[in-house]
Amino acid sequence: MARIVMKFGGTSMAGTERIRRVARIVQRQQAAGHEVAVVVSAMAGETDRLVNFAREANPLYDPAEYDVVVASGEQVTSGLLALTLQALGCKARSWLGWQLPVRTVGAHAKARIDDIPAEALIASMASGEIAVIPGFQGLSDDNRVTTLGRGGSDTSAVAVAAAVKADRCDIYTDVDGVYTTDPRIVAKARKLKTVTYEEMLELASVGAKVLQTRSVGLAMKEGVRVQVLSSFIDDDAPPADSIPGTMIVSDAEVEGQDMERQLITGIAHDKNEAKITLTRVPDKPGSVAHIFGPLAAASINVDMIIQNVAKDKGETDVTFTVPRTDLARSLAMLEAKQSEIGFYRLISDAHVAKISVVGVGMKSHAGVAATMFKSLADRAINIQAISTSEIKVSVLIDEDETELAVRVLHTAYGLDAVDAAA
Ligand code: ASP
Ligand code: MG
Numbered sequence: 458m459a460r461i462v463m464k465f466g467g468t469s470m471a472g473t474e475r476i477r478r479v480a481r482i483v484q485r486q487q488a489a490g491h492e493v494a495v496v497v498s499a500m501a502g503e504t505d506r507l508v509n510f511a512r513e514a515n516p517l518y519d520p521a522e523y524d525v526v527v528a529s530g531e532q533v534t535s536g537l538l539a540l541t542l543q544a545l546g547c548k549a550r551s552w553l554g555w556q557l558p559v560r561t562v563g564a565h566a567k568a569r570i571d572d573i574p575a576e577a578l579i580a581s582m583a584s585g586e587i588a589v590i591p592g593f594q595g596l597s598d599d600n601r602v603t604t605l606g607r608g609g610s611d612t613s614a615v616a617v618a619a620a621v622k623a624d625r626c627d628i629y630t631d632v633d634g635v636y637t638t639d640p641r642i643v644a645k646a647r648k649l650k651t652v653t654y655e656e657m658l659e660l661a662s663v664g665a666k667v668l669q670t671r672s673v674g675l676a677m678k679e680g681v682r683v684q685v686l687s688s689f690i691d692d693d694a695p696p697a698d699s700i701p702g703t704m705i706v707s708d709a710e711v712e713g714q715d716m717e718r719q720l721i722t723g724i725a726h727d728k729n730e731a732k733i734t735l736t737r738v739p740d741k742p743g744s745v746a747h748i749f750g751p752l753a754a755a756s757i758n759v760d761m762i763i764q765n766v767a768k769d770k771g772e773t774d775v776t777f778t779v780p781r782t783d784l785a786r787s788l789a790m791l792e793a794k795q796s797e798i799g800f801y802r803l804i805s806d807a808h809v810a811k812i813s814v815v816g817v818g819m820k821s822h823a824g825v826a827a828t829m830f831k832s833l834a835d836r837a838i839n840i841q842a843i844s845t846s847e848i849k850v851s852v853l854i855d856e857d858e859t860e861l862a863v864r865v866l867h868t869a870y871g872l873d874a875v876d877a878a879a
Contacts, residue, residue: 459624460492464614467501468631469688470534479688480541487547487587489698494588494621496614497538499530520565524604531591539589549587552578554594561595561603568595568603570612573620590617611672619679626681627697628668629688634703635667637872638724642863645873649722651704651711656722656815659849663725663813682706708817720818721870726859727811730760731784732841734776737801740766747798748775751790757783761844761853776842778853781807809841810859813851814866826850832869838862
């Protein structure tokens with residue numbers, strides 16, 4: 458017997474029929490002899506609808522009241538799932554954020570989970586009752602409803618799993634696992650059996666949007682074993698206990714188990730960045746601080762940075778990327794500081810994409826970056842910027858070449874599935 462937390466996303470909860478399918482999956486998990494808690498999202502599209510209501514009611518909305526409104530989507534689905542489980546003959550009850558309570562800290566609309574006292578929950582689960590918990594919501598110090606930021610119910614599920622010391626947190630979604638790359642781009646993309654927390658963090662933050670990044674960070678910190686799997690399955694599909702999805706686990710667990718792992722685990726692409734270049738910046742101490750200080754103060758996240766020192770000229774070009782949505786703001790801010798920074802021209806390009814190869818295997822292998830550069834060069838794809846971490850190499854290229862680059866790299870690192878259709 459194990460203790461399992463199951464989480465179902467918005468597409469899995471969209472409507473009575475789908476909730477009934479979810480209820481059958483939950484019932485089956487309990488019938489396998491496990492103690493079960495379920496964390497649910499609002500129905501797909503519902504949170505957007507609620508956000509719009511709040512905006513229409515008052516464009517300068519009070520975040521505390523915004524949270525009251527947007528948290529309601531999950532209240533509906535948790536009650537509906539409990540009702541549906543009861544209709545199947547299961548013992549089930551809902552536990553709203555304030556009832557557990559899910560204690561949060563930080564600002565409304567982007568609160569962070571601090572603590573979930575789990576004694577009552579554990580006792581209820583042990584008595585054979587299925588606990589149904591709305592994701593995304595919590596309770597502040599002063600007993601107001603809070604929400605965790607969009608996509609936050611993944612984080613709720615991992616936090617509940619940590620609190621009840623679950624053996625596994627199964628995150629059911631509309632894809633059946635984590636893939637080597639986006640299967641819509643590469644038909645031969647393979648589903649991964651395992652991926653490490655670190656790899657998943659890199660893949661999530663560079664654009665493979667399966668889980669909220671924060672939930673992966675929390676799972677890593679708390680050592681929660683997470684499986685990503687599909688809820689769109691038939692009643693006779695292999696059970697979750699047979700691990701049909703992708704397990705997200707520690708480095709140590711992967712090293713011990715998956716002998717056939719490739720050097721590179723996955724390839725991600727991200728079209729959400731824009732490139733800015735400042736030409737002829739004076740090459741002296743403080744120049745770069747003058748550029749990035751104001752951007753940081755405006756909470757603009759700079760990602761890739763290149764600066765080349767031209768010793769003989771006493772000046773240098775500085776290129777970096779910012780989120781595309783912050784491009785206009787960044788340019789306005791830099792223009793206003795032109796004389797202070799002392800650059801000559803300000804050039805920007807929003808038509809770029811960041812391609813990243815990710816894999817813990819590269820910690821112990823040389824030549825990963827060289828393979829990437831050579832493969833792209835062979836297809837005449839120009840690299841505009843490069844950044845690396847211990848387990849990732851990213852390059853910035855022309856957006857139009859995204860698909861080609863991903864395909865070429867997928868093949869170059871031997872990731873193409875042998876048996877899939879070409
Ligand atoms: N319903 C919330 C959202 O759409 C939370 C979630 O689904 O994870 O952002
Ligand atoms: Mg989600």
